[in-house]
Amino acid sequence: MIELEARLDELRSLGLARRTRLVSGPQGPHVLLDGKPVLLLCSNNYLGLADHPRVREAAADAAMRWGVGAGASRLVSGTMTIHRRLEERLADFKRREAALVFGSGYLANVGTISALAGAGDVVFSDELNHASIIDGCRLSRAEVFVYDHCDPEHLRWGIARAEGRGALIVTNSVFSMDGDVAPLAEIVELAQRHRLRTVIDEAHGTGALGPGGRGALAQAGLEDQVDVILGTLGKALGSYGAFVACDQTMARYLVNAARTFIFSTALPPPAVAAALAALALLRERPERVDRLAANATALRAGLAAEGFDVGTARTQIVPLVVGRPEQSMRICEAALARGVFAQAIRPPTVPPMTSRLRLAVMATHREEELREAARTLGAVARACGFDPRARGPVTDERADAGELVAAGFVDPRDEDGFGQRAAARHLPSSPPPARRGGVFDFEAPGGVRRAA
Ligand SMILES: Cc1ncc(COP(=O)(O)O)c(C=O)c1O
Numbered sequence: 001m002i003e004l005e006a007r008l009d010e011l012r013s014l015g016l017a018r019r020t021r022l023v024s025g026p027q028g029p030h031v032l033l034d035g036k037p038v039l040l041l042c043s044n045n046y047l048g049l050a051d052h053p054r055v056r057e058a059a060a061d062a063a064m065r066w067g068v069g070a071g072a073s074r075l076v077s078g079t080m081t082i083h084r085r086l087e088e089r090l091a092d093f094k095r096r097e098a099a100l101v102f103g104s105g106y107l108a109n110v111g112t113i114s115a116l117a118g119a120g121d122v123v124f125s126d127e128l129n130h131a132s133i134i135d136g137c138r139l140s141r142a143e144v145f146v147y148d149h150c151d152p153e154h155l156r157w158g159i160a161r162a163e164g165r166g167a168l169i170v171t172n173s174v175f176s177m178d179g180d181v182a183p184l185a186e187i188v189e190l191a192q193r194h195r196l197r198t199v200i201d202e203a204h205g206t207g208a209l210g211p212g213g214r215g216a217l218a219q220a221g222l223e224d225q226v227d228v229i230l231g232t233l234g235k236a237l238g239s240y241g242a243f244v245a246c247d248q249t250m251a252r253y254l255v256n257a258a259r260t261f262i263f264s265t266a267l268p269p270p271a272v273a274a275a276l277a278a279l280a281l282l283r284e285r286p287e288r289v290d291r292l293a294a295n296a297t298a299l300r301a302g303l304a305a306e307g308f309d310v311g312t313a314r315t316q317i318v319p320l321v322v323g324r325p326e327q328s329m330r331i332c333e334a335a336l337a338r339g340v341f342a343q344a345i346r347p348p349t350v351p352p353m354t355s356r357l358r359l360a361v362m363a364t365h366r367e368e369e370l371r372e373a374a375r376t377l378g379a380v381a382r383a384c385g386f387d388p389r390a391r392g393p394v395t396d397e398r399a400d401a402g403e404l405v406a407a408g409f410v411d412p413r414d415e416d417g418f419g420q421r422a423a424a425r426h427l428p429s430s431p432p433p434a435r436r437g438g439v440f441d442f443e444a445p446g447g448v449r450r451a452a
Pocket of ligand 1 (some may be wrong): 103107111130132172176201203204232233234241242
């Protein structure tokens with residue numbers, strides 16, 4: 001049995017204990033956090049629609065017209081006219097035949113992936129995919145080939161090793177903790193050549209990238225080249241819930257096979273109405289997306305001037321990788337004391353020794369306040385003993401990873417994925433086959449079995 005107090009003590013000693021913080025009022029660019037006014041730099045309310053008056057009114061109105069709950073799952077009596085309307089609008093927005101609304105992005109990934117792969121199949125998954133993708137892979141009972149982050153060569157190698165058992169490639173389009181974009185054209189090309197299905201998670205691309213905010217796939221002209229586009233309603237669209245956009249056959253199949261669609265209560269009408277209003281606003285005023293990009297550029301420029309490595313990505317997500325969890329927390333708390341709220345993100349959300357401040361820009365920030373925040377972050381980082389200009393890992397990453405696993409806070413299967421990433425940094429672009437094992441059998445007794 002898990003000794004709860006002992007586990008919590010261990011978490012504390014590793015600098016990994018978590019707690020919730022309390023925000024008063026709506027998720028605007030400024031919030032009251034634990035009673036103190038701060039600039040909010042870690043919300044996924046990218047377009048400022050969660051607190052938009054029209055979106056709030058739509059939710060309030062829906063509560064009066066349809067009630068606050070759907071009362072049943074979609075296949076019983078939970079599909080209401082407003083769900084159907086949202087699905088039609090989302091399909092049109094993503095330029096696909098059909099869309100299906102799920103309870104959340106987590107549920108959409110878990111349900112879709114586990115419906116599209118099964119025992120005996122191989123799923124190919126980027127090593128930095130979101131936890132809901134990882135859990136979907138596990139639930140599918142398929143073997144999972146975790147390919148090196150954004151590395152089509154490693155993916156190609158894995159597909160060959162799967163010897164025809166490949167079923168699905170799944171990836172974030174925009175990586176939630178790094179802000180970089182998957183090599184979508186190469187992934188689509190490989191999928192088509194090897195007759196694999198593709199699920200692309202546009203949780204952070206929808207509303208933020210591409211023409212009219214239609215996503216990273218639309219930006220790359222690939223919207224109609226993948227099997228499933230997954231989007232969330234709880235980020236740029238300011239509400240809650242998620243959807244998949246696909247063709248009619250896929251939609252009909254998922255209605256019958258995605259257990260998280262079948263066995264969970266339908267989305268509440270106010271959340272559906274809010275998403276509809278947000279979508280209408282996005283279509284009316286697509287310049288919000290340009291504003292978001294301009295703000296991301298302003299923040300990156302300010303951080304680069306402070307010496308931070310802002311990488312080459314151009315999205316609204318900007319990671320400041322610090323390394324040690326305790327130091328990330330110290331910088332986070334010091335920034336908060338100076339009025340900037342950028343939550344520290346630590347393992348297991350990110351690989352060991354890559355703890356970071358994950359900054360997220362909103363279209364409703366002012367450029368000047370973002371530049372000021374960058375100056376604050378530079379000053380507090382230095383005051384906390386972290387020199388932004390001296391980049392790179394702080395200590396022995398593998399030792400720390402092992403420590404986390406031993407303490408039971410990181411699943412060894414996750415650790416293996418992270419380990420791959422850490423190792424990849426030091427390897428030539430075409431690593432020798434010995435390291436290229438990567439088909440993991442999550443069901444195997446005794447932890448991870450490398451089948452390749
Ligand atoms: C890439 C990605 N997919 C899925 C999800 C889950 O979405 P939701 O919060 O709607 O469950 C998230 C949430 O952060 C995410 O970042």
